[in-house]
Amino acid sequence: MEKMIKVRTIVKLIAVIFLTTPSITLTSKNALINNGIVKISKALDPDLYNTYDKLPFDIENKNETLNYAQLNCDDSTPKHQSDSQNSNYIRSYYPPPSAFGDLQILHPALKIENLITIYIVADRYVDTEQNIFFDHARAIANHIVGIHPFSEYKSWIQIYAIGTISTSSSTSVLVGSGSGTNYNDINVTHVQPFISYHFPTISNPSIPDNQFWLVVQRGSPIGYAYVDNSPNVGLAVANESPGSCLHEMAHLWGLWDEYNSLTNTIYRNKANIRSNVDLTNPTTGTLSDDESLNTAIPPEWGLFIGALPGTNNQWVGIENIGVYLINPPGAGSTSWYRPSHNCVMNQADNTGPGSLFCQVCQEYIFRRFSTNRQIYQYSTSNKKTTITGLTNIGKNLTNDLIIPVAINGGLVTKIGDGNSAGYSGSKITKISFATGTQVKTLSDYAFSGSTFLTEINIPKTVNSIGNNAFYGTNGAPIYIDGKTNSPATFHYNWNSSYNPVYMNNMLCQHTSKPLIKLSSNKHGMMCTTCRTTTNIANHNYTYDWRSYTKHYSSCLCESGLEGHFVSSSDSGFPYKTCLKCGGPASVGFVGPNSNVFSPFGITDDTVEYFGNGSYILSNGVYVISDADLDAFYEETLELENCEH
Incomplete structure (x- = not known):
């Protein structure tokens, strides 16, 4: 007597065979296939016929039945056809193998x-x-x-x-x-x-x-x-x-269409599209998924728009982000607004390989996928964000990095906080900034220690770069956009590892590198184009006393008259001993164009403080506080705005 098998089991068996063992092909050797009707024959292929009881799980209790919802018999009911010769099991199978x-x-x-x-x-x-x-x-x-x-x-x-x-x-x-x-x-x-x-x-x-x-x-x-x-x-x-x-x-x-619609297009309030916006002040009002209640744009969208309404109350701002009416409005009479005319979401069939998301959509996508994948460390205040470095997750990424325009409800305006650990040890291979970036400052040690870098791109918005900003960055070429000369706000030691520098895509050849004074205690050979500086050393001055207020100083980088330097703890009055030339220095009051000294002290003749309590007298004499003496002798004390 033929062994009887439940039809339900065979139906599931066929699904399992087709879906989990693609190497098995049903042919005339083991089954009859005709217009999707599959007959598994015990007589033609008893091994396949009996496979169901050799699988490593119980087919009857297999909980993946829904995975095979379309694998129905011809009337959605498993069928069993008795055949006196071989007891074939028949079912309709779609899709076919x-x-x-x-x-x-x-x-x-x-x-x-x-x-x-x-x-x-x-x-x-x-x-x-x-x-x-x-x-x-x-x-x-x-x-x-x-x-x-x-x-x-x-x-x-x-x-x-x-x-x-x-x-x-x-x-x-x-x-x-x-x-x-x-x-x-x-x-x-x-x-x-x-x-x-x-x-x-x-x-x-x-x-x-x-x-x-x-x-x-x-x-x-x-x-x-x-x-x-x-x-x-x-x-x-x-x-x-x-x-x-x-x-x-x-x-x-989570983004919605931004293109001018057909009249039957249905819009919904999303990060990049909003209904009934109050154009007199689009960042205030009500945010609601209900199109009849919404009157404002999301705050993240608001980061990018202009400060003034402008033409047609469009509030045009960063990279032309604004508040633009969609016309026609789609289904119904509701007015709908989008942030941009040029975005992937603003074209029904966007085939251009260079097409980008607008800043509003970029910010949303970045925020949408940042959960459990946070790349940056940052701080935000007054809608401005400083990226202080990379998280451990970020440091272990091995891809290129494009720094976003906005993070955490603030426009990114600064990279680094002076801490050399921010990017140190990262495996990032390339650094760029997203179109529309508002970054203006790269702090001391901004990207230092990123030893896998092969390229660094600096946007034209950056007008200040700090000390050692690219120290230990694998000699990666630095491309500075929009500038033919580095401004004086680039620290003299900004390129301390002497990376190749491209100004507006032109490699700087450092053809002019005069020896110049860099600070009150350093000189070096600075490129007049990109400000890369080599041969940085302490000054080696000689001094010659010339008057009670000045001595003549001479170094390889410069020479000229400068004010005397005295210690605040020197008890001499009205003369103290100059710490540099050893001559007498006046600390009494000196009137304009006068050599007459006041016997009444120096109460009103301090013109500027610097360091930790040091100051300059109106006669040009520097008074160094006890707290600054060590730095003075070590030639590390910066004398802000104090020229020879």
Whole structure:
């Protein structure tokens, strides 16, 4: 008597065979296949027929049944057909085994925790076009991980390409028939069998877990994405254009369309689009998801707009970010506003490989993916942010770094706090700044100790660079944009490791490097173009007393008259002993153009304080406090605004 097997078991068995063991191919040797009807024959292939009881899990209790929701029998009910000769088990199988293609990893993640996973699934590619699909998918993947600021998280991004095989280039293998190119033709249940074929535990996309599905439908005239409360949330569909795919993926991340709409377009209040904005003061008012209640733009958007309303109350600011009316307004009569005319989200079919997100969208994406992936250490005050360095996570990144325009509700205006540990030990390979950056200052030791750097790009907005800002940066070339000469606000030791310097893309040859005075205690040979300074040394002055207020000093870098230096604890009056030339120095009051000394002390003739209680008398004599004496003798005391 033939062994009887439950039909439910066989149905699941076939699904398991097809989806978890792709190396098994059903042929006439083990099954009969006709128009999707598969007959597993005990007589033709008893081993395959009996595989169900040899698997390492209990098929009856397998909890992945939903993974195979489309693998139904012809009337959605498993059927058992008795056959006196071989007891065949019959079912309708869709998609057929011939529809499953290969799997490729296009972008491997370098970090295991907090992965961002993108599954790119083919549609409308026939068997001979599989290589074309993988080429398309690779271009899409490269575009996604190369666009700022998503590129900052490439170490966490894993992208797979999953091939499918259509019967013709005009037929959707996901839907099963027809072109499948109407809006919402494809949903999660259509895509799920092909993903589960390679990843049996993946049943749905999951936005909270940062798992996204992207269907690349060759030649499709449309694109769409399921967002918010849709049962298909996390799935996007687009044609093979990298720009279109990026646009639809950005919907899954939380951004909305910004382009001038068709009248039936539905808008929603998001980070980059807002309803009924009060144009007299767009940063105040009510923020609400309800379009009838909202009257303001988000504060993050407000960082970028102008300070004054300007033409048509558009508040144009950084990189032309403003408050622009979308016209026509879409479905209904609500007025909708966008931040930019030039953004990935402002084009329905953005095919340009150089297309960027506007600053508002960049800020949102950076904030959206920073949870558990925080790259920077920073402090924010009065809507201005100082990046003080990299977190341990940031220091272990091995990719290029593009410093964002805004972090934590503030525009980034400064890098570093004078602490040499900020970037020290980082593995970053390249430093650049996002378009629209407002950074003006690179502090002492700003990027020092970044020993893996191969390129450093400084924007034209930077007007001050501190001491040792690039010390120990692997000799990486420094490209300074928008300047043909470094300003005097660049510290004389800003390029202490003598990295190659390019001013407006021209390599500085340091053709003129005179020996000059750098400070009250240093001289060196400074390039007159980029201010790179070599041969830095302490002054070696000789002194010759000339009067009660001045002596003549002479060094390789300069010579001339300068005021005497005396100790505040010297008890002499009205003369003290000069600490440099040893001659008498007057500390009595000296009137304008007069050599008449006052016997009443120095109460009103201090003109400037410096150091720790040191000061200059009106006659040009320097009085050095006890607290500053050591620094004075060590020639490290800076005499601010005190010229010879």
